[in-house]
Amino acid sequence: MKAMVWRNKTGLGIEEIPKPEAGPGRVLIKAAACGICGSDLFLYKNRVLTDGCILGHEIAGVVESVGEGVSGVAAGDRVLVRPCGCGQCKHCARGNENICSQRRSIGFGAVPGGFADYLCVEPDQCLPVPPGLGLDQAALTDQLSTGLHALKLVRFEPGQSALALGAGPIGLCVIIMLKHMGAAAIGVTEMLPERKALAERFGAHAVFDPAQPKLNASLAQLFGPDGPDALFECSGTAPATQQAIAMAPRGASIALVGMCSASVSIIPMSLFQRQIAIIGSFGNTQAECIECMDLMASGGIPSRELITKRIALDQVPAEFELQLTSKTDIKVQTQMFEE
Ligand SMILES: [Zn+2]
Numbered sequence: 001m002k003a004m005v006w007r008n009k010t011g012l013g014i015e016e017i018p019k020p021e022a023g024p025g026r027v028l029i030k031a032a033a034c035g036i037c038g039s040d041l042f043l044y045k046n047r048v049l050t051d052g053c054i055l056g057h058e059i060a061g062v063v064e065s066v067g068e069g070v071s072g073v074a075a076g077d078r079v080l081v082r083p084c085g086c087g088q089c090k091h092c093a094r095g096n097e098n099i100c101s102q103r104r105s106i107g108f109g110a111v112p113g114g115f116a117d118y119l120c121v122e123p124d125q126c127l128p129v130p131p132g133l134g135l136d137q138a139a140l141t142d143q144l145s146t147g148l149h150a151l152k153l154v155r156f157e158p159g160q161s162a163l164a165l166g167a168g169p170i171g172l173c174v175i176i177m178l179k180h181m182g183a184a185a186i187g188v189t190e191m192l193p194e195r196k197a198l199a200e201r202f203g204a205h206a207v208f209d210p211a212q213p214k215l216n217a218s219l220a221q222l223f224g225p226d227g228p229d230a231l232f233e234c235s236g237t238a239p240a241t242q243q244a245i246a247m248a249p250r251g252a253s254i255a256l257v258g259m260c261s262a263s264v265s266i267i268p269m270s271l272f273q274r275q276i277a278i279i280g281s282f283g284n285t286q287a288e289c290i291e292c293m294d295l296m297a298s299g300g301i302p303s304r305e306l307i308t309k310r311i312a313l314d315q316v317p318a319e320f321e322l323q324l325t326s327k328t329d330i331k332v333q334t335q336m337f338e339e
């Protein structure tokens, strides 16, 4: 079978490798769609990949075969493939398996991912895709659920207001979920014209240039004197994170949804006086993925509109390079076969 393999010497390339077999307790998946995620690009850009690894974690496919002792998943099942927790620790018991220390991820190094014809996973890494939901849509679940997760972490409620910093792929998912949840006002800061337009298309009431003079006055026009209830940092940059901390009004929560590895400075007294909560929002949970798939299936949130490009597996290495600088795509997915 074909797979996109990372080599320390030569980078990403398509290789012919042996097709895996579903051993005891394992499930063989025929990949239908796999999305290129910002976290894939983060690993690729920073060259923190191990030789021989196969990326791809936004995967949906069809079960080809199951190994001995597998129950609950059968050949022919349409499934979303996603990480799972140990099922034993306190985080798993609370449904927060996304922060389980034994979380078993797919496509980040240890376990080969979805940029391949086939992949082998565990039964509890498979979630059934509801009837009526395409596998291409199902492969969007990770991204959309990441937006949903952030809203849940700040306990966002209908009628509240929010500011999203950054309208890249993750920012758009936050905007989509805010609209779905009935936010009274959705503001967005974004510099790029293409992304400003996307933010408006998916539900932003107003989009601001983060560097514009009198930004605070413009925000006050949208949110009123008390400001937004929640801020979602989705750009993964230090300046935007710093800006979120500086502009958060009294009593607001800030969810850090973007991946920012640079440092920002915090004056604890200023958080203390404004009673600001800052929370890291890591990925999403299984329950949120199920909720998200049901939402897509019922048409409650947009889905296929997010897929801006469908490519063959052969095109993925070049696409990774392209996506490092492209600012117009929302989701690029492989299309391995048509359902
Ligand atoms: Zn992802």
Ligand SMILES: [Zn+2]
Residues within 6 Å of the ligand: 085, 086, 087, 088, 089, 090, 091, 092, 097, 100, 101, 102, 103
């Ligand atoms: Zn656990």
